Amino acid sequence: MDSLRRLHMQFPPRTRTPGEIARHASQHALLNGIIKEVAIPHDLLRYHWPANLRGLPTSLQGLPLQVAWSSSLTLFVLVDRHSAMGCHHLMSPLYLRRGLDEAWRLADTDELVTALLEDGPWSEASPNPEFYDQVLQSQAVMASIIEDARRRPHDPLEDYAASEQGLWFGHPNHPTPKARQWPQGLNGQGRDCSPEFGQRSRLHQFSFPAQGLRIACNGLEPGEVLSQAADQSAEPEAGRVVLAMHPVQAELFLQVPDVAVRIHDGSIRDLGRSGPRALPTASMRTWHAPEHPWFIKGSLNVRITNCVRKNAWYELESTLVIDRIMDRLIDSEDPALETLELAREPATLHWAPQDGDDDQRRWFREQTGVILRENFCRRFGAERCLLAATVFARDTELEPMAPSLVARAIPPASAAGSGAPVGDVPEARVVDWYKAYVGALVEPVLALYFRHGIVVEPHLQNCVLIHDQGWPRRVLLRDFEGVKLT
Ligand SMILES: Nc1ncnc2c1ncn2[C@@H]1O[C@H](COP(=O)(O)OP(=O)(O)OP(=O)(O)O)[C@@H](O)[C@H]1O
Ligand SMILES: [Mg+2]
Known part of the structure; x- marks a missing residue:
């Protein structure tokens, strides 16, 4: 632990510009990706110094x-360990050497x-021709994020x-983590709608003839869903x-021409930015208004990261079907699910023209479709909920943030955090903290599969840590759209 800490303090240095930080983060994410996806399967990793050391950071x-x-x-x-799975902590910048x-x-x-x-x-x-632009765009977005975050320092x-x-x-393992393919000519709206810049925006609203509205819900009144x-x-x-x-x-x-025609004849009305004021979450298309009982998850026909x-x-x-199954599970009192919480998704709604053919109706459905997701902060308290991806992420200087949470965490049966x-x-405290987190997550996820045949998508952006003064208590899973039943 001590030697690791010493190593960590040498890199990265604390004096870098947003552009340099973005370059490191971007290259490291790319490297993590190619190590796992290409280098390990093709047996391209060598854990030794090359014969020619010129230019390398030998100190x-x-x-x-x-x-x-x-x-x-x-x-x-330079890395911190030999890892067969490609899970390294990177201890230096990336160097390359070509041909001669x-x-x-x-x-x-x-x-x-x-x-x-x-x-x-x-x-x-053959390589994807868009890849080059996406990597560079992602890095440029990172640089502007860091520049902005340094201007208004706060704790994620x-x-x-x-x-x-x-x-x-x-x-951290995606080659284009912040790539966003906004349409041309957006006048800064892409930035307004990006979570990292800390803005709240009003959602855009349209009005439609009520006949084309479809609401599907579990245990809610359709009128309530609509409002x-x-x-x-x-x-x-x-x-x-x-x-x-x-x-x-x-x-x-x-x-879209079909929409323009319907606006022209008055069947669709453009109400502009008259909707709820909300903040975009890390997924970009799901909106959170802290005082509102539901997250609003809508469509965004823009390529974000990978799709x-x-x-x-x-x-x-499928959302409604999974929600019903999850609701029954919550009531089942399976002891293996004790530390699990689920964000209910009990309503979807959309509008499609009654005069449209099947293709048109499906198109409108996918444009206007909305999922309501429970605002779980109202159940647990916003100060106890943290997006797991951010807990295990790095700050604007590329330092891991989890240690600060662990340092202030108060373990069960103890009167105070370590302070x-x-x-x-102490290392034992770090290990206990991590065990508490993994314990809360892994047993329920495995039980969902092995006992109930449900495959969830518990990646770090779909997990919310629920903690008591920093100590992991429960893990909440959200985002049922990727859930599979076996
Ligand atoms: N550690 C991580 N693991 C997985 N996704 C991550 C991680 N960090 C950031 N992300 C980003 O989070 C998003 C996850 O996409 P996902 O399909 O789960 O969400 P979504 O369906 O778009 O929206 P929501 O999660 O709000 O329902 C992607 O843009 C992905 O790049
Ligand atoms: Mg998600």
């Missing part, structure tokens, strides 16, 4: 790791990506909203209903 400590990408490209980084280079050098991301794509160990697959682990909006670098999903007072005329949309989704919706975030018709349909500086928390 830093750590295990040398080379990625022998091709006969003309090798990458080098005499020395190793720090990699610029554009050159790195170009070299990886040119020289990849693929025989049949302070409460739930801060944790949803403080995931500075996104998925919770959007501000119905924005449309005074009887026989019409209001639905809310992500502002960028609304821009895209308005550009276009549309509420597919089959997801809207020790972050670096001095």
Whole structure:
């Protein structure tokens, strides 16, 4: 532990610009991805120093790791351990050496990506031509996030909203964690709707003829669902209903000729940014108004990280089925599920034109479809809920944030937290904290599968840590759209 701490203090240094921080975070995420997805399966990892050390950081400590990408490209980084699964803590910047280079050098991301794509160990697959732009865009977004976060310093682990909006670098094993393919000509709305910049926005609203509205719900009144999903007072005329949309989704919706025709003939009315004031969560398309009983999860036909975030018709349909099953499970009192909490999703609604054919109706359904998700902060308290992805993420200086939470955590049957500086928390306390977190998560997730045949998607962005003064008590799972039944 001591030696690890010492190593950690050498890298990263604390004086870097947002651009440098973004470069490191971006390259490390890319490296994590290629180690797991390409280098391990193709047996390209070598845990030793190369014969030629010129340009390498030989004074830093750590295990040398080379990625022998091709006969003309090798990458080098220092890591904290030998890991068969590719789970390393990276202790140095990334270096590369190509063909006839005499020395190793720090990699610029554009050159790195170009070299990886040119020289990849693929025989049949051809690289995705969009990949280069997505990596660079993701890195540029990270740099602007860090610049903004340094201007208004705050603690992402302070409460739930801060944790949803403080995931500075996104998925640590994805090559394009902050790539966002906003449509051209958005006038800054992409930034307004990005969680990391800490803004609240009003959702866009449209009114539609009530005949095309469909509401599906478990144990709620349809009228109640409608009034919770959007501000119905924005449309005074009887026989019409209001639905809310992500502002960028609304821009895209308005550009479609079929929508323009319906707006022109008055069947759809554009009510502008008249909807609830809410903050975008880490997934970008789900909105959180702290005082509101529901999260609003709408469609966003924009590629975020790895896929276009549309509420597919089959997801809207399955949500209610899964919600009913989850509701029964909550009542089942299975002891293996004791530490599990679930965010209910008991309502979906959408509008589709009655005069449309099947394709048109499905298209409108996927544009306007909304899922209501329980605002679990009202049950547990916003100060006790933290997005797990942020708990295990890094701050704007690339330092892990979890140690500060562990340092102030109060274990059961103890009157106080350690109160020790972050670096001095006893190792046994750290291990106990982590055991409490893993224990709360893993047993229920395995029991859901082995006892109940339910495969959840418990990645870090779908898990919320519920803690008592920093100590893990329960884990809440959310996002039923990826749940599978066996
Ligand atoms: N550690 C992580 N694990 C998984 N996803 C992560 C992580 N960190 C950040 N993310 C990001 O979170 C998002 C997860 O997508 P996912 O499909 O679970 O959510 P969603 O369905 O779009 O919305 P919601 O979670 O609000 O229901 C992706 O954009 C992904 O890049
Ligand atoms: Mg999710």
